[in-house]
Amino acid sequence: MSRINAYIDGSLFLNGTRGQGMSMDMDLLGLVKSLVPGDEIGTIYYFGALSPQGVYPDRHDHDKLIAERFALQGAVTRLFPVEVRAHITFPKGIEAALSTQMVLDAATDAFDTALVISKRAELADPIQAVKKLGKSVTVIFYEYEVDPGNPLAGCADTYAALPATMVIEHRKGGPWPIFPY
Amino acid sequence: MDKQRLSVAHLLRPVGRRTLGPAMIAEGVPYDHPDELSTHLDLARSYDDLQPYLNFTIVQSRATLAAHRNIQDIRIGSRNEERVDVFPAKSAKAPIVIFVHGGWWHKMTRKSWNYVANGFLGHGYAVVVSDYALCPKVRIPDISNATRGAVAWAYEHAAEINGDKERIFLVGHSAGGQQAGMMAVTDWAAYGLPADVLKGVAPMSGIFDMRPIKASYLQTYVQLNGETVLSESALFQIPDVAPPIQVMVGQEESGEFHRQARLFVEAYRAKGHRAEHVTTPFEDHSTYTYALGNPESPSCTAIVEFFRSC
Secondary structure: OOEEEEEEEHHHHHHHHHOOOOOOOEOHHHHHHHHOOOOEEEEEEEEEEEOOOOOOHHHHHHHHHHHHHHHHOOOEEEEEEEEEEOOEEEEOOHHHHHHHHHHHHHHOOOOOEEEEEOOOHHHHHHHHHHHHOOOEEEEEEOOEOOEOOOOOOOOOOEEEEOOHHHHHOOEOOOOOOOOOO | OOOOOOOOHHHOOOOOOOOOOHHHOOOOOOOOOHHHHHHHHOOHHHOOOOHHHHHHHHHHHHHHHHHOOOEEEEEOOOOOOOEEEEEOOOOOOEEEEEEEOOOOOOOOOHHHOOOHHHHHHOOOOEEEEEOOOOOOOOOHHHHHHHHHHHHHHHHHOHHHHOEEEEEEEEEEEOHHHHHHHHHHOOOHHHHOOOOOOEEEEEEEOOOOOOHHHHOOOOHHHHOOOOOHHHHOOHHHOOOOOOOOEEEEEEOOOOHHHHHHHHHHHHHHHHOOOOEEEEEEOOOOOOHHHHHHHOOOOHHHHHHHHHHHHO
């Protein structure tokens, strides 16, 4: 049995989930357990983006609500304000916070394997650092027909595409994307 | 010789958002700066990752085409892009719904939006997914005429798709929501159709006052002028006779979409017409439209129940 910490790139995970018609109202702990069956789950970290309140007041509130729900399930959650440059929004701080936490946890022997739920290419170097500290890294994330693969797949010890059906199985409420035909 | 000392003081400017002053914003555009307004409208770049949203429309549309009888690429206008994909109803004399896609008038085609047919087919409708040539190849008045062409086609070919020409409805999303507003205020008699050819219209996340569009980054694509910014604003064209409308918006959308919806609903009611205003909780600009693919979703049932009441 391996000790697992999960590091969730909440901004990409939220887009991948909602963008495919699914709900963020889910059993996150149950989902993580199903991704690494038989292993011991340590800490689940969720690093999310906080939409600009002035432009998206309700989305801003819902970003916080999603994080609060995950915190109630035992996850450690952190939200980072989205930066607006001209009229383009940029999530800032997620990759730095996720990387710092993961490397720090590796250095303090907090896990055997880091489960990284992301496809953010900037996490490649931190993943290599974790491996140099003697830990293994598993990367799991959605793959899309319009954007196949994952830039982190090559640097992880193990990689798998995250099937939407596994996320839907852990839905607690909200939209249901499997349509009756 | 002393080295020449270079000063960069003249290059330094205060850090932060520039304030260009009220003269830079047109009448009817209640924002301090064009960038502030554009942030409300730049939907694609409001997402950290747009790919799953694009993926959804492609995958679900393909599944819908595979699951239901359909006729694709029927030409309804002079331009090659002005075509419709049609999903005949299972039973004759069914209500017809025309769907107009979005994409800020310069992106997307009907092929990514055929998935909406699944929801309405589940309620017994015949479905027409319309299309148009994109800006800047054309201008928005051309797009409005293409949508009118789709309405005319549905009326004149209703029986061929098991439809009832006396029960034609229209739904549009985003830029298609602007089109839906324009179809609601069109003088159909001028186009050789019954004045009440549309029995109900549901604009989703529509723009009804185009002045903010002209003041935003989208003007680069759509090239509105002093005339078309008003003539393509349904807000300024509400006639004495008009069909019932149901203006819809996702709760999580930016403030400008909520403001536009309120403006149009208030103006429509002020003319004595029926205007419902529906805000779908916990959904955003895209996600509540995706739910149209599910007959049992809040979005689909809200529209079908509204049409039933028209």
